[in-house]
Amino acid sequence: MSRYFAPTTAAEAAALLAEHGGARVVAGGTDLVVAARGGKHRMPEVLIAIHGATDLASLVENEDGVRLGALTSHAWIERSPLIGSHWSALADASALVGSPATRANGTLGGNLMNASPAMDTGAPLLVFEADVELLSLRGTRTVPVADLLAGAGRTTAEPDELLTSVRLPDLPPATGSAYVRLEHRRAMEIAVVGAAALVTLGDDGRVADCRVALSAAAPTCVRAREAEDLLRGLRPDGASFRDAAALATGAVQPITDVRASARYRRAMISVVVSRALAVAAARAAGTDIAVPANRNLPTVTAGSTG
Amino acid sequence: MAMSSKQIVELNVNGIPHQLLVEPRKTLADVLRDDLGLTGTKLGCEHGVCGACTVLVDGRAIRACLMFAVQAQGPEITTVEGLASDGELDHIQKAFAENHGLQCGYCTPGMLMTAHAFLAENPEPTREQICEGMNGNLCRCTGYQNIIKSTAAAAKAAK
Ligand SMILES: Cc1cc2nc3c(=O)[nH]c(=O)nc-3n(C[C@H](O)[C@H](O)[C@H](O)COP(=O)(O)OP(=O)(O)OC[C@H]3O[C@@H](n4cnc5c(N)ncnc54)[C@H](O)[C@@H]3O)c2cc1C
Ligand code: FES
Numbered sequence: 001m002s003r004y005f006a007p008t009t010a011a012e013a014a015a016l017l018a019e020h021g022g023a024r025v026v027a028g029g030t031d032l033v034v035a036a037r038g039g040k041h042r043m044p045e046v047l048i049a050i051h052g053a054t055d056l057a058s059l060v061e062n063e064d065g066v067r068l069g070a071l072t073s074h075a076w077i078e079r080s081p082l083i084g085s086h087w088s089a090l091a092d093a094s095a096l097v098g099s100p101a102t103r104a105n106g107t108l109g110g111n112l113m114n115a116s117p118a119m120d121t122g123a124p125l126l127v128f129e130a131d132v133e134l135l136s137l138r139g140t141r142t143v144p145v146a147d148l149l150a151g152a153g154r155t156t157a158e159p160d161e162l163l164t165s166v167r168l169p170d171l172p173p174a175t176g177s178a179y180v181r182l183e184h185r186r187a188m189e190i191a192v193v194g195a196a197a198l199v200t201l202g203d204d205g206r207v208a209d210c211r212v213a214l215s216a217a218a219p220t221c222v223r224a225r226e227a228e229d230l231l232r233g234l235r236p237d238g239a240s241f242r243d244a245a246a247l248a249t250g251a252v253q254p255i256t257d258v259r260a261s262a263r264y265r266r267a268m269i270s271v272v273v274s275r276a277l278a279v280a281a282a283r284a285a286g287t288d289i290a291v292p293a294n295r296n297l298p299t300v301t302a303g304s305t306g
Numbered sequence: 307m308a309m310s311s312k313q314i315v316e317l318n319v320n321g322i323p324h325q326l327l328v329e330p331r332k333t334l335a336d337v338l339r340d341d342l343g344l345t346g347t348k349l350g351c352e353h354g355v356c357g358a359c360t361v362l363v364d365g366r367a368i369r370a371c372l373m374f375a376v377q378a379q380g381p382e383i384t385t386v387e388g389l390a391s392d393g394e395l396d397h398i399q400k401a402f403a404e405n406h407g408l409q410c411g412y413c414t415p416g417m418l419m420t421a422h423a424f425l426a427e428n429p430e431p432t433r434e435q436i437c438e439g440m441n442g443n444l445c446r447c448t449g450y451q452n453i454i455k456s457t458a459a460a461a462k463a464a465k
């Protein structure tokens with residue numbers, strides 16, 4: 001017997017999840033329906049469609065950053081001047097998802113909870129050290145994105161937990177970020193490999209802080225901490241970026257699949273990392289590089305790393 | 307058991323209200339085609355990739371293969387059958403006909419619905435904006451050039 005519910009609040013959705021074991025949440029449906037069709041898992045018996053839960057579509061700005069509701073669409077993120085100027089890597093990522101139709105329906109919450117290793121928003125959220133709020137009848141808990149992602153298609157959320165929002169912490173001044181991916185075509189393509197970078201410049205013009213994360217390079221999106229450690233204190237130039245990028249390659253065990261061989265992925269990781277670092281550093285220095293960075297790479301960057 | 311798994315769904319399609327008994331896990335595309343006989347909406351990939359199944363839901367271009375029919379209750383749904391009035395093609399259909407924007411026609415309903423939503427948001431698009439806006443719809447025949455031309459012509463005709 002298959003059943004359908006359309007709750008109008010997050011609390012109602014959480015109650016329904018608790019009541020119906022095996023129920024699945026559907027937001028934009030762009031992953032859920034595709035996976036069910038492809039036989040990855042069965043179409044769930046109980047569907048809880050949350051698109052009408054307006055409290056999941058909110059945007060809250062406060063002292064410690066901005067909180068995006070789970071239903072925030074990629075199309076909204078792509079066009080938001082706030083996200084584009086402060087958390088550019090996330091805007092870069094959402095702007096690359098699928099096609100305009102995918103972005104209009106696909107949500108941030110769905111992207112995270114689907115937990116594909118190749119998901120585009122994962123690496124940006126890791127470099128921002130973002131966290132999510134999970135709601136169940138037991139209450140709410142806050143989980144860093146790094147702890148939410150457990151493996152390919154797996155999260156640490158319980159089956160009855162609803163993701164309600166994602167928090168992007170505020171960033172220090174002179175900080176820039178970027179997400180860059182390698183793709184075979186310009187629309188409706190999943191990343192071959194992708195990298196997010198965040199760079200904070202010090203008063204001396206050197207890298208005061210930086211963070212790097214990768215997508216489609218391991219069973220989950222992952223930080224490349226060795227690369228980060230190397231870069232701190234260096235001048236933000238092509239040579240430093242290439243050295244750091246070479247270390248990022250060591251952080252991962254890429255796989256071979258239809259899109260690329262493990263060897264090719266390994267080689268390309270350093271390319272996307274140094275591109276992401278270059279754009280992040282340029283943005284940190286105040287250079288305007290439009291979203292998505294992937295389509296607006298400065299020529300020097302492409303040339304020096306290609 | 308089979309009976310109890312169906313539920314009443316109310317859909318507004320092309321200005322006509324319908325009450326149907328369908329399974330909650332049936333997609334909007336299947337309901338439009340099988341239950342309402344509106345076979346203008348095509349199914350290509352059924353994976354959200356090709357765009358052949360695109361319909362308008364309150365004016366937004368939606369992949370009918372990725373939406374459950376139960377989710378589409380309330381808004382106004384427009385399919386390709388709803389474009390012409392009194393046997394007269396609308397300006398976008400005419401532009402596609404006049405500019406050879408189709409060959410076999412399989413992708414055309416999806417192209418037309420996508421063009422509708424795109425042009426409503428971008429009434430005076432550049433060629434690049436058309437390429438970006440229409441890039442989620444696949445065509446195996448035309449090589450896209452005439453689809454871009456048709457969309458540009460439709461924008462001109464609307465002025
Ligand atoms: C043609 C096409 C191209 C695509 N291209 C890309 C791409 O380039 N990059 C990319 O990253 N992704 C891509 N995707 C995947 C997909 O569009 C995104 O992951 C999207 O963000 C998923 O959001 P959704 O709302 O549609 O999720 P849904 O399909 O509704 O849900 C996905 C999963 O998350 C669960 N879920 C959803 N919301 C919640 C919540 N609030 N709480 C708990 N669980 C929840 C669902 O139960 C389901 O398991 C593509 C998909 C298609 C069809
Ligand atoms: S059939 Fe829906 S996108 Fe291809």
Ligand code: FES
Pocket residue numbers: 407408409410411412413414444445446447448
């Ligand atoms: S005209 Fe044949 S697929 Fe487009």
